[in-house]
Amino acid sequence: MKAKIQVVICECCTEMPQLLDIEKLREIASSEEYVASTVTVDRACDGKELQGIVADALEHETDRAVVLACHKKDISPSLMKAFRRAGINEFLVEIVNIREEALLPHREEPDRAQRKGEAMLRAAIRRSSMLSPLEKSTETMRTSNVVVIGAGVSGKAAAEAAHKKGVHTVIIEKSGKTLKAPGVILPNSKLVGAKGYSGNFILRIQAGEKLEDLECAAIVIATGGGWTQLKGPLAKAVRDALPLYRFYEQVKTGTPPKGPVVIVDTPDPSGKTLKVQDYAWDDSLETAIELKKKHPLTDIYVVFQEMRAFGLSELAYKEAADLGVIFIRYDKSTAPKVDPKDPTRIAVKDFAHAELLGIRFGTLVFASIPANPDNQTIADALRIPMTADGGIRRGSIQRWPVTTPRPGIFVCGSAMFPKSRAAATLEGEAAGAMAADYVKKGKIEYGGSVAQVTQEKCSACLTCVRTCPYEAPFIGTASKAEIRVQLCQGCGMCVGICPSKAIELLNYTDDEITEESRVLLGGDF
């Protein structure tokens, strides 16, 4: 069937005609092959005029459109709705940003603006005539499970928030600890692998000796910090050293700690063997203050590289110092040492006074929260990126907070980097609520402009399988590459790298791109 294009020229409230020759653009449009009608509107973003566009499209029985207007973001939602009413496929609407790309940059030189606008119009018409209609597909989520990995502070908050919104939650907890939380709790289990895609994940859970598959629609990663293993020279030298959270519990229950107490930021101060992300100083200061108030005679030393007492914790920093907690800053190059033969004395070089101090201690506490070693397995299984420190990397804030680059997977608390209890709870709440919202949509949308394999050309060389960051291509039963459409993001990497030129991106095929460029640049190649 021959393409019938409707060209819509938006005058952007009389701004366009002042600099561009709209009549000439119209002439060019109508002289081009395939163009069935040309409409000029005052502004395409206005609801009233969209009626006219729909009526014109129906009258001329057009099946695709080229719109000369402004940024796609500014006009598309209402315009797309109008075209849908006219029965035009959304992938057959070409929006040319003539305002920002031709008009505004060449405000001073209308000739150039006009020439550029004409070239862009011709190229868009040529490209439009070659496009084929595409459909987006939807798939229902098979379950409405939200899986929360980790039952710590943030994990519990996430499960409660999701439960409150009426979603079924499953908590995977690696230890055997009992806890009160809504939904199902799987103790002694961990995530070892995952299949599927956002909305329909199949997680492989190792529960004790058994391997089980668990279907879920969304995942909240709340692994927390890697408290369980204390590595590093200081932890090796002092066998009974405590991580901060356990010391905090001890202070709360009232058992007086063996004094003096030294709170050191990390068991590996030179930073050679242990990946330490950061230190939860607000919690450390809170602990020090509480201890000092309960046992004023106990000496407390806080040994640190960088005092990151954020926000109102600064007041706690001051309060602790007023109460008599002694703060000592050291430099990474002169790390504190404990002689394993005398594990009750720590040697610290005070940076400010350049003095070497020997502190005899009864209790050694580590304030650091090392990255959770399980993050690696989880990130590999779910194919999400990690930070250099070994945490789960959060997605760009441009999307929403507590998201990861993959939709349907959320991250909260110390799984990213150390957080205080309060911050972890809030993030857990946010992540749980957002996961529940995601699940409540009930279906996922995919398809559109995705990669497609011409099976005859494929030599099953695996290049695309290895290249794709989303693991969309796989070798199917016919020993040829296939694309899992639900995973394809339409980035085109496999298209570019395929040595047999067997893959193409729908509506961005080689022909379409070269033809468009040829018209734009006005040359033969």
Next chain:
Amino acid sequence: MTKEILVVGGGPAGLTTAKALVDRGMKVVLVERSESLGGMARELTCKGLVECRNCGVCFPIDRAGEVIREPNAEVLLLSEVASAHKEGSDFVVKIKSSPRYVTDDCIGCGKCVEICPVNGKAIFPPTGSGQPRIFWIDKSKCLHFKKAKCDKCSAVCPTKAIDYEDRARSLTRTPSAIVYATGIKPVDACEVSRLGCGSLKDVISSVDAERILNEKGRLVRPSDGRAPKKIAVMQCVGSRSEKNGVEYCSKFCCKYATKISQLLLDTDPEINLDFYFMDLRTLYEPQDEFKAWAKGKKTVKLIRSMPAAVNATPDGKLLVKAASEVDLDIAESEYDMVILSVGMRPDGADSDLAKSLGIAVDQAGFASGDGKLETTGVFVVGAVSEPMDIEETAVRSVSAAHRIPSEKEARQ
């Protein structure tokens, strides 16, 4: 009819909460004092010239665009809440809305500003990257409302968007909950006089630096318009100081200052940059990331010191005196420009409205909202409650938006 939620403040916290509420199917009335949405973020610059640096400035601006188009959100600009009191389970809120004198037909061409005869202009574009992009007239300056009866802007406007007949409105709404998100105001850098703010032209605050970068894309010396080659960035100006009453750490300054430094080096790799700080508290980033970045650049120096004084030299440069952290020797260095990273103070934490809603003020001057206050339907969100950056604000707003009960939940 579904009950609505009142959001006071159109900055990052108010916008994120409003959007999250609308997404839950609730109705929102958003009251903003200024002429556009975006709050502090309007005048901040995107710090990702080469790659996204996750500064979060675009987040509230994008939300503003979404909230404006949302049919379930009523956005009241140039408006203030005059009074609010509780009646039964709901609030009765009186809102005063000032006229804008420019209608939605405005396309932002700027011809009206060009032609406006008033010195200092009476018609303005929206602040920075604020949304919506509709101009507004300041009635107290405009000659039309004085004897002159000037109507030059109306005559030149291509879309006839000037409407002198616009009137002030008083509105009454009965929301079931109130979100208090009035945000912060930056500390005035000139409160710390020893660093040359006010007296030396090339000493600017980080807020000015952000605004210039947002508008022009590059930094120039205010005194002679030349690009600075040697810049000093100083942290904790007006924060962590008993003198001007900001004893707390403002939390977001290290984050934005390190990112501005990186942006400056991206725009001009030749720039020599010295970064003066007390403690490096880059929130939401791995601690050593900035240190590693600075180490990799030969032109960047990190100096742990609070400079004592900034003076002018005869040849138009700035002389910074700072003590060395190790031996306390006073080092003197010359710079083309000094950027002072200012902290924040809560804005409106102790307003009459806050008092009438039962919002208490904590020892640092921030509004404190707790679970007990939330049961009465008042939610304190964002940096008015404690120092935080845009990203943490977003997290807390989402969390708060989900704590606000919908009408169905409230009935149960």
